[in-house]
Amino acid sequence: MSLKINIPAPLRRYTEGQGFVEVSGDSVGSALASLVEQHPSLKGQLYNDEGRLRAFVNVYLNDEDVRFLSKMETAVKSDDVISIVPSIAGGCC
16 A cells, blocks of 8 residues: 655655655555665664664654554554654753
8 A cells, every 4th residue: 555654854865855755554664664665775864773763753643643553563544644753852052
């Protein structure tokens, strides 16, 4: 099944400037795997050396944080949209 992943501006240089990428998959995890297969340079941005999603990378399915669903096993439908939202920290006085 085909669905879309919303790519945030800081990661678009790894997707040839695309704001959305169409992927296949039946779960959030398989959809992200399809994304990395299409754009291998994203792997290091999204996953750590152990193959786990980096702590500062948040994933949403239709505006719901997948950490509060079934995480990477969350099932997806063809009209769903997955959004990758990197955490932003920092700032000073």
